Amino acid sequence: QVQLQESGPGLVKPSQTLSLTCTVSGGSITASYSACSWVRQPPGKGLEWMGVIASDGSTYYSPSLKSRTSISRDTSKNQFSLLLTSVTPEDTAVYYCAYGLPENDYWGQGTQVTVSS
Secondary structure, eight states: OOEEEEESOSEEOTTSOEEEEEEEESSOTTSTTOEEEEEEEOTTSOOEEEEEEETTSOEEEOTTTTTTEEEEEETTTTEEEEEEOSOOGGGOEEEEEEEEETTEEEEOOOEEEEEOO
């Protein structure tokens, strides 16, 4: 049974860096054809895909967030992480991690991050 759990601060000050980690259990983040993604949902808005790290370690980002986003992984812990720099209140959202395999996608429960001074 694949499970994902996001972790990180729930409150970040403007101009600081948001840092979240996703711990995956029941599946390997280096499995062939797997992809680990970050998705967010601002209040009252739809889901926004932020970026992905593939099984070979290559990364791809949303063009609108590329300059501020970095996704990395720790294969020894089966975790992947998100860094979002220079945050503003517009980055307030529920942040989800997702683990995709050819046969299924799995999502974390989401974690609320609020950007406020």
